Amino acid sequence: GIQVEQSPPDLILQEGANSTLRCNFSDSVNNLQWFHQNPWGQLINLFYIPSGTKQNGRLSATTVATERYSLLYISSSQTTDSGVYFCAVRNSGYALNFGKGTSLLVTP
């Protein structure tokens, strides 16, 4: 099956800093989504982005499908951004395959 690698695995930021999270995948995809799992365990869909660029407030995402990667940008980070960020992709079949996530801690 398709392999999904996320980097870095862990990240610590001070409030106000910017960061970039990366998702590499081993094959072409027709579906890519980014999720945030907050410290209480809730999984929130951030972006549905199989290609191109999207922005939502302080967050933006870019997927370069031809080069098999996606980037999630977090600007002016806040403590509420803490949690685990997952990238999930699909190339065939019906299931989304998740990466292992990037664990982000934003300190005051």
Next chain:
Amino acid sequence: DTAVSQTPKYLVTQMGNDKSIKCEQNLGHDTMYWYKQDSKKFLKIMFSYNNKELIINETVPNRFSPKSPDKAHLNLHINSLELGDSAVYFCASSADLGEKLFFGSGTQLSVL
């Protein structure tokens, strides 16, 4: 109103017992899923139903049986619970196959 709701939030039980987790979505979606998140936070698909038809059935022990009485509900029944079944189980839905995925709040299952 909660879009995807699952109950119970916590489930603590003894080995060998049978338990069920219920899931309901009020988004009008056609597709529902069960995911398992292990202790290392890895998320893996277990099952998916589209319009009440089972379309994904990953390598899951047959002690796990999903049931979809209608498009808005997908329940998970687990027989003869084992220690290794301890995990967080998430229900999710999407408008159709491959569309944007919305998760419930999860059920923390602890098997003692």
